[in-house]
Structures are given as structure tokens and as C-alpha cells.
Amino acid sequence: MVQTTFEEISAADFFYRNRDIAGFTNPSRAIFAAVRELVENSLDAAESLKMPPNIYVRLSFEGEAGKESQIYRLRVEDNGIGVPPRHIPSAFGQVLFGSKYKLKQQRGTFGLGGKMAILYGQITTHQPACIISSTGSSKVYMYKLMIDIQRNRPLILDRKVRINKEQWRGTIVEFCLEGDYFRAMPKILEYFKQTAMVNPYANLTFVDPKGRLYKFTSVTKEMPDPPKETLPHPYGVDVELLQRLIQVTPYKNMLEFLRYHFHRVGEITARKFLEFSSISLSKNPKRLSHGEIVRLMRMLKRFREFLPPDAGCLSPVGEELLRVGILKELKPEFVAVHQRKPSTYAGHPFIIEVGIAYGGEIPKKGSFLIYRFANRIPLLYDEASDVSVKVINSMNWRRYKVTPDMPIAVSVHICSTKVPYKTVGKEFIADRPEVKREVANGLREVARRLQRFLTRREHVDRERKRLGIFSKYLPKIARFSAQLAGKEKQPDIKKLLRSVKKFAA
Amino acid sequence: MPRRRYKSSIIERRKEVLTGLENLGVRIYEQLDRGYFPSIEMPSRSTENIYYDPQVRQFILGDKRVRRSARNIRHIRPFTQLVWTAFFSHELASQRKTSTLRDVYYSAQAYEMSFKDQQESNNIITDLETVLGSSREDFNIFPEERSAVFGDLTIEYTVPGYEGRTLNLTSHPDGVMIGPALTSSEFVKTTADKVIAIEKGGLFTRFIEENVHKKFSAILVLTAGQAPRATRHFVRRLNRELNLPVYIFTDGDPWGMHIAMVMISGSANAAHLRELATPDAKWSGVWATDIVNYKLPTDPLDEVDVKRLYELQRDPRYKDPLWQREIKMFLKIRRKAEQEAFSRYGLTYIVDKYLPAKLEETK
Numbered sequence: 001m002v003q004t005t006f007e008e009i010s011a012a013d014f015f016y017r018n019r020d021i022a023g024f025t026n027p028s029r030a031i032f033a034a035v036r037e038l039v040e041n042s043l044d045a046a047e048s049l050k051m052p053p054n055i056y057v058r059l060s061f062e063g064e065a066g067k068e069s070q071i072y073r074l075r076v077e078d079n080g081i082g083v084p085p086r087h088i089p090s091a092f093g094q095v096l097f098g099s100k101y102k103l104k105q106q107r108g109t110f111g112l113g114g115k116m117a118i119l120y121g122q123i124t125t126h127q128p129a130c131i132i133s134s135t136g137s138s139k140v141y142m143y144k145l146m147i148d149i150q151r152n153r154p155l156i157l158d159r160k161v162r163i164n165k166e167q168w169r170g171t172i173v174e175f176c177l178e179g180d181y182f183r184a185m186p187k188i189l190e191y192f193k194q195t196a197m198v199n200p201y202a203n204l205t206f207v208d209p210k211g212r213l214y215k216f217t218s219v220t221k222e223m224p225d226p227p228k229e230t231l232p233h234p235y236g237v238d239v240e241l242l243q244r245l246i247q248v249t250p251y252k253n254m255l256e257f258l259r260y261h262f263h264r265v266g267e268i269t270a271r272k273f274l275e276f277s278s279i280s281l282s283k284n285p286k287r288l289s290h291g292e293i294v295r296l297m298r299m300l301k302r303f304r305e306f307l308p309p310d311a312g313c314l315s316p317v318g319e320e321l322l323r324v325g326i327l328k329e330l331k332p333e334f335v336a337v338h339q340r341k342p343s344t345y346a347g348h349p350f351i352i353e354v355g356i357a358y359g360g361e362i363p364k365k366g367s368f369l370i371y372r373f374a375n376r377i378p379l380l381y382d383e384a385s386d387v388s389v390k391v392i393n394s395m396n397w398r399r400y401k402v403t404p405d406m407p408i409a410v411s412v413h414i415c416s417t418k419v420p421y422k423t424v425g426k427e428f429i430a431d432r433p434e435v436k437r438e439v440a441n442g443l444r445e446v447a448r449r450l451q452r453f454l455t456r457r458e459h460v461d462r463e464r465k466r467l468g469i470f471s472k473y474l475p476k477i478a479r480f481s482a483q484l485a486g487k488e489k490q491p492d493i494k495k496l497l498r499s500v501k502k503f504a505a
Numbered sequence: 506m507p508r509r510r511y512k513s514s515i516i517e518r519r520k521e522v523l524t525g526l527e528n529l530g531v532r533i534y535e536q537l538d539r540g541y542f543p544s545i546e547m548p549s550r551s552t553e554n555i556y557y558d559p560q561v562r563q564f565i566l567g568d569k570r571v572r573r574s575a576r577n578i579r580h581i582r583p584f585t586q587l588v589w590t591a592f593f594s595h596e597l598a599s600q601r602k603t604s605t606l607r608d609v610y611y612s613a614q615a616y617e618m619s620f621k622d623q624q625e626s627n628n629i630i631t632d633l634e635t636v637l638g639s640s641r642e643d644f645n646i647f648p649e650e651r652s653a654v655f656g657d658l659t660i661e662y663t664v665p666g667y668e669g670r671t672l673n674l675t676s677h678p679d680g681v682m683i684g685p686a687l688t689s690s691e692f693v694k695t696t697a698d699k700v701i702a703i704e705k706g707g708l709f710t711r712f713i714e715e716n717v718h719k720k721f722s723a724i725l726v727l728t729a730g731q732a733p734r735a736t737r738h739f740v741r742r743l744n745r746e747l748n749l750p751v752y753i754f755t756d757g758d759p760w761g762m763h764i765a766m767v768m769i770s771g772s773a774n775a776a777h778l779r780e781l782a783t784p785d786a787k788w789s790g791v792w793a794t795d796i797v798n799y800k801l802p803t804d805p806l807d808e809v810d811v812k813r814l815y816e817l818q819r820d821p822r823y824k825d826p827l828w829q830r831e832i833k834m835f836l837k838i839r840r841k842a843e844q845e846a847f848s849r850y851g852l853t854y855i856v857d858k859y860l861p862a863k864l865e866e867t868k
Contacts, residue, residue, distance in 0.1 A: 466578055469578055469581060469582070470578075470581065473575070473581045473582060473584070473585040474575065474581075476585050476588070476589065476616075476617075476618065477533065477537065477543060477575060477581075477584065477585050477588050478534075478537055480530075480585075480588045480589050480591070480592040481530045481533035481534040481537065481543070481588055481592075482530075482534055483530070483592055484526060484527060484529065484530025484531075484533075484534075484588070484591055484592045484595055485527060485530035485531040485533075485534040486527065486530070487534055491534055491537035491538035492537075492538065492540075493537060495540045496537070496540060496541075496542060
């Protein structure tokens with residue numbers, strides 16, 4: 001008989017054993033993921049204050065680690081909201097602790113990105129992480145800590161407090177990790193560039209291990225409104241969420257439970273729904289059996305009278321900022337951006353924003369450059385599987401006078417309280433029909449505008465050429481005919497040239 | 506200085522051309538000066554507008570006319586080129602300098618007038634010919650091809666540096682090249698009573714060696730294949746100004762026939778021009794019937810020869826019974842013979858026997 005041992009493992013242990021799912025697959029991917037996670041936390045930290053983010057990232061070489069990897073020290077500084085001192089150890093030393101458990105458009109989703117990076121650093125280098133943070137109060141706190149992987153607890157090695165004379169606010173994270181920077185370099189640089197594209201109000205500075213400085217300067221002070229927290233929409237709930245809500249609810253009957261815990265459910269809708277699903281108004285939600293919870297979930301999805309989710313909680317980039325970002329990073333000759341009206345899939349609101357850029361510094365590659373973003377972060381891997389790419393490839397571009405050999409860059413941004421990623425790696429968007437339709441309609445709109453631009457430019461070109469021809473040849477006709485006719489004075493052709501111009505205008 | 510015996514056309518023609526060019530300049534100048542886009546009208550040279558005129562016995566252009574306007578974006582470039590070419594020709598003609606087609610192509614670049622290629626500049630020159638109704642040789646633009654003349658004819662040069670100098674065309678045993686200087690010279694005197702045009706250089710030399718010019722009182726002209734326009738015009742002048750009958754000897758095949766026909770009736774390409782054809786000239790051989798009668802050594806006709814014969818059969822210039830008969834005979838015997846074929850009877854046979862017989866036959 002085979003003996004099996006069951007043991008409970010901590011969350012930190014779980015991620016330690018399964019670091020692949022968080023993107024730390026190999027040394028090159030790991031260093032990219034670490035930079036990305038920390039930068040995104042910093043962006044969120046600044047934006048929650050409506051402050052234009054100012055982020056400084058430095059990677060320095062510490063020593064060789066293996067054949068294909070080295071030890072690097074990663075330092076990320078931001079001007080964000082800062083972490084209150086009592087939360088610092090847990091926020092950076094305890095996996096699955098964090099502020100990202102409400103429904104809100106967020107860059108990360110699991111609340112483990114930053115910690116995963118630190119955990120990965122600790123696993124590969126056995127060195128503590130150093131966190132310095134201040135909320136702008138009179139003190140700055142510095143912690144040196146490690147993660148007790150088996151117990152998922154922070155181990156504080158050192159703690160210092162100093163007076164915050166310059167009233168600094170923000171967070172600095174510094175730790176060592178193993179990685180392969182030179183393999184990851186193109187992706188990291190691309191990541192910064194694209195991040196700058198959808199965050200044109202952010203200042204990003206990156207110093208790489210060779211000491212090269214990459215600076216992405218903000219071009220605007222405008223920022224999108226920060227996303228608001230929202231309640232879950234009934235169409236989007238699952239049993240797990242229901243159970244969690246039941247656990248924490250202070251309400252003693254179903255009517256109030258529905259009214260106060262769900263998005264777009266008011267008194268009337270709640271009553272109608274309870275009648276529709278034959279659940280008593282006064283039933284205490286805490287008394288629901290497991291079977292009843294499952295049934296409740298099914299009925300919630302079946303009830304047709306819930307209003308669709310309100311997209312007010314979403315924070316798209318906005319047409320103006322997207323245009324500015326594309327102009328800043330791609331320097332095209334022409335750009336058209338379009339924001340679709342909010343739409344929903346499975347109870348989750350989402351907004352699609354698309355941009356098309358033409359010419360200028362965009363290279364001719366024989367195919368379009370495609371930039372994909374989700375909740376204002378660039379998606380760099382698995383391009384071929386992404387819904388936007390599928391839509392772009394299936395579109396009949398010739399209708400818009402567009403051919404693949406043109407210098408064209410297409411950007412697609414989806415923002416949602418729940419981005420429909422297809423995998424945990426969060427690198428590409430699944431082809432949900434609702435999302436697909438919105439992407440397609442958005443692209444058609446900007447493609448039409450590009451077509452108008454191309455047609456107009458063609459027209460202007462033709463006119464310019466025409467004028468050029470007249471002003472090249474008419475003087476010659478005048479000169480030769482005057483000589484042929486034996487005239488001293490050349491005929492006056494100004495009037496003719498003017499008439500050509502008038503005609504062309 | 507010998508007294509001129511013949512009415513010359515040279516001075517008159519040159520004057521005509523110069524005034525024609527100047528008038529063209531004035532016309533364009535005035536249109537421009539009045540604030541109009543200048544335009545030029547000329548007969549269309551498209552194939553639908555080329556007709557055979559039995560009266561003048563050559564191809565002529567019909568009534569269809571085309572307008573080249575500087576208003577039109579597609580016309581303005583060729584229009585400018587045309588004006589430049591007119592200007593350049595006027596310079597050439599008034600300074601009495603000559604130029605070749607190739608020369609014109611390169612000269613244009615000095616005036617920042619670019620021609621895409623030689624073909625484009627040739628076309629523009631043809632346009633100018635059409636507008637003025639005179640051929641490019643009249644405004645001193647000559648093709649590269651050269652042919653020759655030999656015989657007792659004294660000419661007087663009109664080219665700068667040679668004005669008034671005379672030359673007897675027997676003075677050089679290889680013949681005298683029919684170039685710009687000869688083309689523009691005056692005829693002074695001759696003892697000849699006929700012109701014999703020959704397709705091939707070898708036979709031309711043989712005729713000189715055998716004193717054909719003396720024996721037959723003939724001026725010999727080498728066409729060197731298809732006769733250049735300068736040569737055609739020269740032969741016409743011999744015919745018109747000196748009243749000499751013209752006999753043409755070519756190879757006995759459709760291509761030889763056509764060399765003769767172009768000298769007699771002109772080509773479709775030159776339908777916009779007069780004074781190139783010599784309608785009274787005779788094709789004296791080698792005929793298909795000669796091949797049979799003189800039992801000449803022959804080659805079989807190949808496919809293109811036969812195809813060409815059928816084309817000629819339908820050509821309006823060939824409607825005369827003699828030509829139709831010879832075409833039919835070629836098609837019947839399916840053979841062709843070169844002029845040199847007579848050598849099978851000895852080198853002088855062609856001069857002693859064939860030539861007198863044919864001259865008599867086609868008189």
C-alpha cells in the first residue's frame with residue numbers, strides 16, 4: 001500500500017514551488033518580471049495620490065552566479081503614497097498580503113508581484129531586502145527583512161528610523177536577485193518605452209548594469225482619473241466570492257445582503273430577484289447551505305434584469321493622453337486614437353482604447369507594429385495568441401488603403417476590473433467575443449481616419465507635384481519662346497502661375 | 506564660278522524653315538504674354554489618321570488634329586521639350602551648324618531640359634516636323650546613318666566655310682557620303698541622264714569599278730539598306746530638279762521590295778512629311794520573275810518572309826499590277842535571291858547583261 005503524506009504548505013512556500021506561474025520561469029524572464037512588478041507597484045502608488053509618477057530604477061552588477069546568469073542588485077525608487085511603517089514588514093515580507101483584494105482596476109491582480117520578486121531574490125541570493133518608505137510624515141523608516149518561507153512571515157533583520165527633514169514621500173525597494181540581464185535587455189527597454197507610451201505623465205529613469213541611462217520624460221501633467229473601487233456585479237460572481245462575502249457581511253437578511261454587497265442592485269432589483277429565485281427576503285445569508293449558495297450563484301447569472309455594470313470605476317488612458325503617449329514614444333507623422341464606449345463581458349465592465357500611428361519614425365517592417373496594453377501596462381509576450389492580433393490579422397486593411405508594408409503601429413488598450421487574461425502569466429488577452437467586437441470596431445474607426453489622412457495626403461502630394469511641374473516648365477517655355485521669337489523681354493508668366501495655384505487650392 | 510543651271514530649292518527651304526520656327530516662337534510668346542496657357546495644334550500621327558493618298562502617291566495624315574497645351578499637366582513637359590527643340594533647331598539652322606539625333610538628346614541637358622531617353626527626344630523631333638511640315642534634316646538634325654553617291658554631278662556647297670566651293674561627285678572612288686553638307690548643296694551641272702539606286706555596298710562598288718556611271722550615264726546612289734530620309738530627299742531632288750528618272754535595284758525578297766517602295770511612296774512613319782518620296786522612281790529588280798528567268802541561285806523563303814509578303818499584298822502602296830504580280834510569284838516559287846546571286850554568271854554579267862535589260866524593261 002502506498003503511503004501518502006498530506007502536508008499544509010504556506011502561501012510563500014506554494015509560490016516558491018510554483019514560481020513559474022508568476023513569470024519567474026528563467027533568469028532572463030525573472031529579471032524582467034522583477035523590474036516590471038516593482039515599477040507597476042510604484043506607478044500605482046503614485047497614481048493613487050494623483051501625483052505624476054517619478055520612478056527611478058537601477059540594476060547593478062554584483063557578481064557571476066552561474067553559466068548563464070549573474071547576480072544583480074535592483075533598486076526601485078518612487079514618489080508614491082508610501083507604506084505606513086507598521087505595514088512595511090507584511091507588505092514586503094508576506095505573500096498574499098496586500099491592498100489588492102477589492103474590485104478595482106489595478107495593474108497587478110494577485111498582490112504578489114512585488115513580494116514574488118523579493119522572494120525570488122531571496123531564494124537565489126540568500127540576501128535580505130531593504131525597504132525604505134515614508135508617507136511624507138516626519139519620519140523615514142528603513143527595514144531589512146527576509147521572508148520565512150515555510151511560515152510565510154516577514155523576518156525583520158534590522159529597522160532604522162530617521163527624521164524626514166526634506167519631507168520626502170515614497171518607497172525605495174532594493175534587493176539582490178539572480179538573472180540574465182543581457183538576454184532580458186530588449187524586453188526591459190521595450191517595457192519602459194511602452195509603459196511611457198500609456199503613462200505619458202510619468203517620469204521613468206532606468207540605469208542598466210553597464211551604467212547606461214535611459215530616460216523617459218513626461219510630456220504632460222494631465223493624468224487619468226484614478227480608478228474607483230466597486231462592488232462585484234451579480235453576473236460576475238462565483239461561489240468562492242459569495243462565501244467570502246457571507247463570511248464578512250454584517251447584514252442579517254438577503255434583501256440587505258444583495259443591496260449592499262453588489263454593484264447595480266438596489267432595493268427594487270433585489271426584491272425582484274429574490275422573488276424570481278424564490279428566496280425569502282428575510283433569510284439570513286449566514287444560514288445558506290452550500291447547495292443554496294451554488295443555486296444563488298446560478299440564479300444571479302440567470303436573472304435578466306440586473307443593469308449592466310457601470311464603467312465609472314474604470315480608468316482608461318483617455319484619447320488625449322493616449323495620443324500624447326504615442327506621439328512621444330513613436331514620433332509618427334499621423335496618429336488617430338479612439339476610445340470605445342464601455343462594454344461588459346461576464347459581469348465585468350471594460351473599455352477598449354485603440355490608436356493607429358503612421359509614418360514618421362515608425363519603421364517599415366512588412367507588417368504592423370502591435371502594442372498591447374492591459375490596465376495601462378504593456379504586454380510583451382505571446383503576441384500571436386492575443387485577441388488584438390487576431391482581430392488585426394483578420395481585418396481587410398485594403399479597404400482602408402492600408403498595406404502591410406506601410407510604416408504603421410497599432411496600439412490596443414483594454415482596461416477592466418478583471419482583464420480577461422488567458423493564462424496566469426498575464427501576457428495575452430483571451431478572445432472573448434465581446435472584447436473581440438469592441439477591438440474590431442475601435443480599429444475600424446481609427447483605420448477610417450487613417451484612410452482619410454492617406455487620401456488627403458495623396459491629394460496634397462499630387463497638387464504639390466502639379467504645381468512643381470508648372471513652375472518648372474512654364475518659365476522654360478517663356479524663355480525659349482522669347483528667344484525663338486527674337487524678343488528681348490520675357491513674357492510675364494506670374495499670372496499663369498497664380499492661376500495654377502488658385503486652381504490647386 | 507560655274508553658272509547654276511538648275512533651279513535650287515535649298516536656300517528657299519532654309520528660309521522657310523527658319524521663318525516657320527520663328528513664327529512658332531512668336532505664337533507661343535504671344536499666348537503667354539496675353540496670360541493664356543500656350544497651345545500648339547498639329548495633325549495627329551496615330552495610325553487611325555494615316556491614309557494612303559493615291560493622288561500624291563504616298564501616305565498622308567488625315568484631318569484629325571491634336572492639341573498640345575501647357576495647361577494640361579501631362580502635356581506641359583513634352584510641350585516644353587517641343588519649344589526647346591524648336592529653339593535649338595533655330596540656333597542650329599541660323600548658325601548653319603548640324604547636329605545628330607543623339608546630339609540633340611545630350612544638348613538638351615545643357616539647358617536643363619531632360620529627355621528620358623533617346624526615344625523621347627526623337628519623338629519630340631518628329632512632333633516638330635509635324636508642326637512645321639518639314640523634315641528634321643531641314644533644321645539640320647541628321648540621323649547617324651550615312652549613305653553615298655557617285656556620278657558625274659557637280660555640286661556647290663552652302664555649308665559655312667565651303668560656300669561656293671564645288672565638287673564633282675566622281676572625285677572619290679568610294680563615292681561621296683550623303684551627309685548634311687551634300688544634302689544642303691546646290692546642283693550645278695551633270696551629264697547623267699538617270700539615277701540608279703542600289704541597296705548594297707558591294708554592288709555599288711562593283712558598279713563604280715565597272716564604270717556603270719559612264720556606260721549608262723548614271724548617278725549611282727547607295728541606300729545601304731533602308732534608305733535614310735536624307736537620301737530619300739536627295740534622290741527626290743535628283744529626280745525633280747534634274748529631271749532624272751530613278752531606277753532602284755534591291756535584293757529579290759520582300760525586304761528589298763519594300764526598300765524600293767519606301768523610296769517611291771514613303772513610309773507611314775513619315776506620313777507627316779512631303780518631299781521624301783519619289784513617286785516616279787522604278788523598282789527595276791531583283792524581281793521574283795528575274796529569279797525564274799535568270800535561273801538565279803536562291804534561298805528558300807522563311808516564315809517571316811512569307812508573313813511579310815502577305816502584309817505587303819494588302820498594303821495600298823502595292824496595289825499596282827506589277828507589284829501584285831511579283832508578290833504572287835514570290836509566294837509561288839517560295840524562293841529569294843540576293844543581288845550578288847548574278848555572280849554565278851561571272852562578275853560582270855550583272856552590268857553587261859542584266860542591267861541594260863532591266864533598265865530597258867522598266868523605262
